[in-house]
Amino acid sequence: MSILLKSCAVLALCLLGMSLAQAKESSTPWQTSYALEASGQYEQAAAVLVPLLGYGGSSEFALLRYGWLNYLQGNYNDSIRAYTRSLTRNTRSIDARLGIALPLLVQQRWREAAKYAQQVIAVSPWNYSAHESLMRCEEGLKQWETLAKHARDVSSYYPSVVAPYVYLARADLWLGQTDKAYAAYQQVLERQPNHLEALRYLKIGK
């Protein structure tokens, strides 16, 4: 009996191995790329997409993913180039514009990132990602009056989100409006009670 069970187990393992091997052979570059990304192998995940980056039907999306995977690797200039190429394939792409803003923000190229965020806002007026990128640019450029007004507007459209209140508090603080900053940080703590910046300010700010 035990010999029969062992034989069945060996057979089952062989069948499983064969089916996995077949699946690997028949997997698309997309599947492989996603699997490699999930395991943190961003360079390899990007490499399998290279043959798709030409002028084929899926090149626009391949470039978007290539841009994203290079962003994850810290290859910000390659990321910018890929997103820019994707944008030339589809000039209406909001995804490419939001994508290109990511490496630009890391490189503190506030004006360029703001330009792409504003282009998104022009066609999708309350796109949250675009507004968050733009608020980061306004903070980087120390445009405190603009940031305070902007963050207040965004927080009214997205009242449950923490980030606009954080930007609002920082801007009010720089503008010397400590009472408003205090109130904004209180709003932050209502949404995220362990927010370190708000806790630190409310502990020592008053």
Place this chain on the structure above:
Amino acid sequence: MRKIVWLFSVFWLFQGTAYAQNWYVKTDAQTIYGKYSKSAQRNDMVGAGLFVSADYLDHGGFTLGYNYTQVNLKAPLQSITQNDFTGNIRLNFHPDALPGVLTMRLDLHTINNDDASGLTDAVKAYGSQVSFLNYAKSLYVDVGYNYSKYQFNFNVNQITPTLGMGFNDASEWVQLRAYIIKLSDKKRAQGKSSTNALEVKWTHWFAVDNFLAADNLRASAMLGERIYAVDSDSASVYNLTDLQTGAYSLGLEWKLGDHTTFMMMGGLEKYENKTIQDKYESRFAYMNLGYQW
């Protein structure tokens, strides 16, 4: 005058075109008054200038500037009127291998005045600078090289290595710049074939609710000696024939909204003319109004 009109034309060109949204233009108007004390030859000086800077997004940009200066001398010497045109172009690079911005800059100054001796007239100064500022804005380094050409076969080579550091949650900035200057003719440079000086600048950004309502306080000191120096921060050429033996200044800057800055600065500069054994000082007041369009 034509050059000033040209300066404004460039500015309005950018403001009025479709490219304007990608160009960030800043104008700075400045004025200075200096009163000399203990000087055998000099009474006072007044100056005014206008600078226009334009940056194309974060890629780089250029600056064009004009400074007018009048130095009033003691009789029977005649006053000197000077026109200084300056310009620079700069390019920013963001290589992934470096955690910051690399900037390359080229400068040009042309100075003309009615100095009867001609020793400080028709000056051309060419400058270059490579700088690096990290993203955390806690470290800055640059190396600058300037070549200045004066009339009657006299030229000046200047190297300025610079180190800047930010600390205390980015509320303090200290910058050290060495001025290593080689002079081609001792007789034109107070008997010096070279001079060395160290300039120390400290900037403190205030907490928002300070009683002066100021954005920052700046102090600077120059130790050592320098002559015919070119200051790349202020875009000025010290084409004076006298040896500068010290300089101290203190200034405050206010931010008036997102677009406007106003700065007031006062200071003292020490000079020496060895030929006539004249050690003198200049106390100055300086104002700058900046507007980001």
